[in-house]
Amino acid sequence: MSRLIVWRHGNTDWNAGHRVQGQTDVPLNAVGRQQAVDAAELLVKMRPDAIVSSDLQRAADTAAALAALTGLSISYDKRLRERYFGDWQGLTMIEVAERHPDQYDRWKRGQEVGGAVESLPDLGKRVCEALHEAAALAPPGGTVVVATHGSAARQGVGQLLGWPPAQLRTLRALQNCHWVELTHDRDRGWQVAAYNVGRFTDRPVPPPA
Known part of the structure; x- marks a missing residue:
């Protein structure tokens, strides 16, 4: 069974100020950098085989915290950028x-x-394509971590799972530096193993039925 971790970036000053970031290249703030380090200490235990990131700085710097612990290089994909x-x-x-x-x-x-x-279908399509290609970087049974953004993560995961818009809207937004854990096998395809998991999460939040 293969595993894909879709990881939202750490906090930025625009997150803290409730500003719409979209594809503006806003860096992590001090809180976000520490969130990335804390999350990386958990994610490294999953023994990732590859790390892929949006090329926007806040996601790339989040991914760098995990790369520093694993020794893996980061592949960058513009399709993982946030919604415009x-x-x-x-x-x-x-x-x-x-x-x-x-x-x-x-x-x-x-x-x-x-x-x-940007329309939600367009967002979902481009992010889903990037997730499929990222997942292929690991050997069978391996793990890939993808650093991306809140709206991009939710829409891309929804497209990957084939969920209709109404079902996707039941998911709360990912918190900063939290992630979705997806698993894949030949018989069942992609499934959600955990949602909105992070350093300060008590337990995984189950997906909607």
Whole structure:
């Protein structure tokens, strides 16, 4: 049975300030760097065979914490970048609601935002393609860790599992430096083993039925 760990990056100042990051290249802050180190100490016990990361700095630096413990090199894939949020990037959600009320309302209802904001199907497709290629880097029964972003992780995992949008919306957002553990075998395909797991998680959160 092979294993794929889809890992959200550590905290940034924009996370702390509730600003939309999207594909803006915001670095980890001190909290995020420590989160990455703490999480890496758990993930190294899974004996990863490969590490793949978004090329945005916050994900790449998160992956680097695990690379430092394993001695593995990091492969970078632009398809693992966060969702592109267009004019929302750099704004707080309060500012988004004030400046783009119609788009914000559609976003709250789980509908396509429109405008320059990347569609969820497009996001899911590109991230899922990257996850498939990342998983192929490990030998049978091996483990690959992928460092990416919150929206990218959820949508990519949902596409990989073949979940419909309504089911995917039941998943809460990944916390900073938490991950999804997926397993794969020939008979059952991809399955969720754990969701939103991290350094300060008491127990894995089961996926929806």
